[in-house]
Amino acid sequence: MQDRECEALIVGAGYAGLSAARELVRAGIDVLVAEARDRVGGRVWTTTSPTGAVIDHGGQWIGPGQDLLQKLADECGAETFPTFTTGEGVEWRDENRTTYAGLIPTSDPAAAADGIEAIFELDLASTEIPLDAPWDAPDARARDEQTLGSWLAATVSSPGARAIITAAVKSIFGTEPGELSLLFTLFYLRSGGGLMNLARTTNGAQERRFAGGAQQPALYLADELADRVLLSSPVTAITYGADTVTAIVTPPESGGDPVRIRARRCIVAMPPALSVRLDWSPPLPGRRDQLSMRAPMGSVTKIHAVYDRPFWRDEGLNGQVVSDEGAIRVSFDDSPPDAAHGILLGFIAGDECRALDAATPAQRAQAALADFVRYFGPRAASPLEVLERHWPAEPYTRGGPVAVFSPGLLTGFGPALRDPVGPVHWAGTETATEWCGYIDGALSSGLRAAAEVIAALAR
Amino acid sequence: MADRDEIAEAYADWRIRCNENDRLRRMLRGWDRVVHLVATDTGDRFTVEVRDQMLAELAGGTDAVADLVVTATSEDFADLFWGDLNPSEKYMSGEITLAGAQEDVMRLDAMSMVAFLDR
Numbered sequence: 001m002q003d004r005e006c007e008a009l010i011v012g013a014g015y016a017g018l019s020a021a022r023e024l025v026r027a028g029i030d031v032l033v034a035e036a037r038d039r040v041g042g043r044v045w046t047t048t049s050p051t052g053a054v055i056d057h058g059g060q061w062i063g064p065g066q067d068l069l070q071k072l073a074d075e076c077g078a079e080t081f082p083t084f085t086t087g088e089g090v091e092w093r094d095e096n097r098t099t100y101a102g103l104i105p106t107s108d109p110a111a112a113a114d115g116i117e118a119i120f121e122l123d124l125a126s127t128e129i130p131l132d133a134p135w136d137a138p139d140a141r142a143r144d145e146q147t148l149g150s151w152l153a154a155t156v157s158s159p160g161a162r163a164i165i166t167a168a169v170k171s172i173f174g175t176e177p178g179e180l181s182l183l184f185t186l187f188y189l190r191s192g193g194g195l196m197n198l199a200r201t202t203n204g205a206q207e208r209r210f211a212g213g214a215q216q217p218a219l220y221l222a223d224e225l226a227d228r229v230l231l232s233s234p235v236t237a238i239t240y241g242a243d244t245v246t247a248i249v250t251p252p253e254s255g256g257d258p259v260r261i262r263a264r265r266c267i268v269a270m271p272p273a274l275s276v277r278l279d280w281s282p283p284l285p286g287r288r289d290q291l292s293m294r295a296p297m298g299s300v301t302k303i304h305a306v307y308d309r310p311f312w313r314d315e316g317l318n319g320q321v322v323s324d325e326g327a328i329r330v331s332f333d334d335s336p337p338d339a340a341h342g343i344l345l346g347f348i349a350g351d352e353c354r355a356l357d358a359a360t361p362a363q364r365a366q367a368a369l370a371d372f373v374r375y376f377g378p379r380a381a382s383p384l385e386v387l388e389r390h391w392p393a394e395p396y397t398r399g400g401p402v403a404v405f406s407p408g409l410l411t412g413f414g415p416a417l418r419d420p421v422g423p424v425h426w427a428g429t430e431t432a433t434e435w436c437g438y439i440d441g442a443l444s445s446g447l448r449a450a451a452e453v454i455a456a457l458a459r
Numbered sequence: 460m461a462d463r464d465e466i467a468e469a470y471a472d473w474r475i476r477c478n479e480n481d482r483l484r485r486m487l488r489g490w491d492r493v494v495h496l497v498a499t500d501t502g503d504r505f506t507v508e509v510r511d512q513m514l515a516e517l518a519g520g521t522d523a524v525a526d527l528v529v530t531a532t533s534e535d536f537a538d539l540f541w542g543d544l545n546p547s548e549k550y551m552s553g554e555i556t557l558a559g560a561q562e563d564v565m566r567l568d569a570m571s572m573v574a575f576l577d578r
Contacts, residue, residue: 065561085551102547106576113482113576120486120569127562194565202551 002259006032008453009247009263011235011278014042015439016427017269018221019068019446020453021228027454032261033225034249036234036396039215040222042270043400044439046213049387053306053341056334057389059401059439060214063200063207065193066440068447069217073210076220080208083201084333087316090375092323093163097374103200104164105322111160118156118165123194126186131433134187135414144411148185149178163324168199170349171330173437174298174391175404184405191436201320201332205438211337214439233259234396237279238266238424245423265453269427269446271403272417273297274396288421291413294406295430297399299353301390303328303346303368305383310335310342312376319344319376326371327352327364344372344380353392361388402437403430418448423456425449461537463503463519469540470505470517476542477574478513486570487512492563495525498533527559527567539571542578546571 008024010017013035024031039045043058062069062080073080091098091105098107106112129137137143148169156162169177172195173188192198198205210216222229230249233256237248245266249259268275272292276284283289310333312319319333328346335343346368348356356364365386372380391400418431427449432441461469477483487509496505497520504520531539535555538544549555550568557564 102545102551102572104547104572106545109576113573116569116572116576117482117486120565123565123569124562193561196565196568197561200551202553203557 002257003262004032004259005262006030007263007457008265008267009034009245009261010267010269011238011247012036012042012269012428013040013222013229013231014269014428015044015218015442016042016429016446016449017267018218018225019443020267020269020427020450021225021446022221023447023450024453025225025228027450029454029457031225031228032263033229034233034235034247034261035229035231038232040229040231041215041218042442043391043397044214044218045389046215049304049306049385051306051341051384053304053343054211054213054336055304055387056209056214057302057387058214058391060209061206062210062214062439063205064203066435066438068443069440072217072221072443076217078216078220079211081211081337082208083206084310084313084335085201085318085320087313087318089318089320089322092321092325092375093160095325099317103196108160111158112164114156114158114161115164118152118161119195121155122186122189123196126190126194129183129187129190131187131191133414134183135411137183137186140183141411143183143186144181144407144409146182147178147407148180148182149176151182152177164322167322167324167329168195171300171347172198173404174300174349174353174399174401176350179404179406181405181407181409183410187410188436191432191434191441192438206332209334230259232256235278237281239281240266240422240424243423265423265425265456267425267427267446267449267453269449271295271297271428271430273403274398275426284421285416287413287416288419291409291416294409294413295403296406297392297397298402298404299350299392300400301348301353301356301364301388303348303365304334304387305344305346305369305372305380306385306387307342307344307379307383310339311379312342312344315377317376321375323371323375326374327356327367328371331372331375341384344376346371353390357390357392361390364388364390420452425452460500461533462501466498466503466505466533466536466540467517469537470507473540473542473574474514474516476578480574480577482577483570483573484512486566486573490566492526493523494527494529494567495520496536497528497530498536499530501533503533525559527557527563529555529557529567531555542575545575547575
């Protein structure tokens with residue numbers, strides 16, 4: 001076994017871990033970052049497809065108010081461009097296809113107005129949630145005992161309005177509304193500026209994309225950190241005392257020697273559900289461990305169908321879909337800025353993702369193309385290629401796009417999200433107060449955890 | 460291009476419909492605000508006040524400090540108030556802009572969409 005030492009060890013080289021590492025290095029602290037995968041970026045992952053298309057398999061957008069990500073993008077010269085929104089969206093409801101302009105499907109104006117009022121009520125209620133302590137919100141207990149699903153059932157009488165909100169919520173969280181604590185939902189909405197903001201392209205969370213992919217700024221940070229980042233180095237066990245941490249890196253089967261890393265402090269920059277898969281000694285305090293049991297990852301598959309050109313634009317369509325049927329119920333035009341390819345991005349989320357979990361990639365692609373044909377016509381049946389990422393099967397992610405907090409988590413265990421355990425600190429977008437669940441939240445969580453470590457090491 | 464009178468006439472019509480709409484009244488609760496409208500092509504300015512869940516009459520651009528500033532072409536303002544223009548579509552294309560605190564933008568955004576749908 002190889003032995004290494006550092007002052008601060010970071011577990012996970014997603015945006016949270018990389019952001020923490022950079023901050024610590026700037027403070028003159030000796031850092032190592034252990035990353036299980038053979039790449040950095042975590043839930044953000046860009047590849048180039050066989051036909052030369054830049055594909056973001058995970059997080060991909062940047063919007064107004066995501067200032068940390070924008071600053072980083074500016075610094076590393078990562079260009080952004082607007083998500084394509086010109087034209088109309090396709091609404092599929094009750095086996096009927098219509099098109100609509102703007103954000104919300106309008107085939108049934110009364111249902112759309114009910115939907116907007118319901119979104120408005122959620123967004124208004126969210127403004128009451130203190131971001132640093134949602135468990136102190138008004139009616140926190142009652143709200144944490146409800147789910148978004150039960151709130152919708154009790155508050156929104158129009159099935160059409162519920163369908164619109166459900167489609168949005170499924171692709172934002174990767175879950176059904178009935179799995180989300182209402183208190184957590186309100187916290188999450190406030191954290192990202194409201195459901196309307198999270199659902200929007202222009203003036204919202206899906207406003208712009210990265211021309212070179214959203215992983216580009218992560219690669220830039222990794223370059224800067226150089227050999228401090230250890231790839232293909234899964235930490236499998238952590239032993240901690242009052243002022244020391246020892247982590248065991250067990251290399252994957254492809255080889256390499258186990259490594260023992262000793263550090264004075266450790267930042268675990270991964271979702272709660274993954275953090276408890278490590279072998280902790282002594283066991284984590286009950287409250288932290290049980291919090292992690294109540295924060296499962298969402299269920300999402302991203303499918304990209306690549307065509308020779310964005311043919312739907314010829315018919316005045318913007319590639320966006322809101323549907324109540326099929327595997328893909330929300331989609332976007334994900335073509336490159338020069339439209340050298342036409343790319344449709346579809347989300348398979350929540351129950352549909354679970355139903356297709358045992359399917360092969362080819363079967364999921366087939367289901368997706370059948371949906372695209374329903375929405376965009378027969379030309380959608382013949383893509384140049386289909387690329388998919390089924391996140392529940394990713395060994396070091398196990399779902400996405402984000403951890404979802406079950407009823408009772410925030411009021412019963414909330415402070416354990418960020419409270420350090422001895423020399424162990426917690427980062428990751430799930431611990432963020434602003435833009436929780438987004439890349440920007442991951443960056444801020446890293447800065448917050450780094451500040452804790454800097455203060456602790458100065459004592 | 461729409462002149463001041465046309466915009467005022469369209470607004471008067473829109474105002475009556477909004478103030479008679481129970482859903483909109485609910486959505487305006489606890490929200491007294493001053494909204495400036497700026498027509499990008501003519502430079503005309505107007506002020507709308509929201510008070511006690513009601514829209515006031517359109518005023519010429521006043522010196523009152525605005526909570527929100529809306530910009531659009533004069534034609535789009537007129538069409539919006541006549542109910543011929545989907546504000547969500549113009550906001551999505553960037554042809555209408557809203558500037559203000561996030562919660563105020565959210566309110567105006569939602570209420571203008573509802574005003575369009577319930578027309």
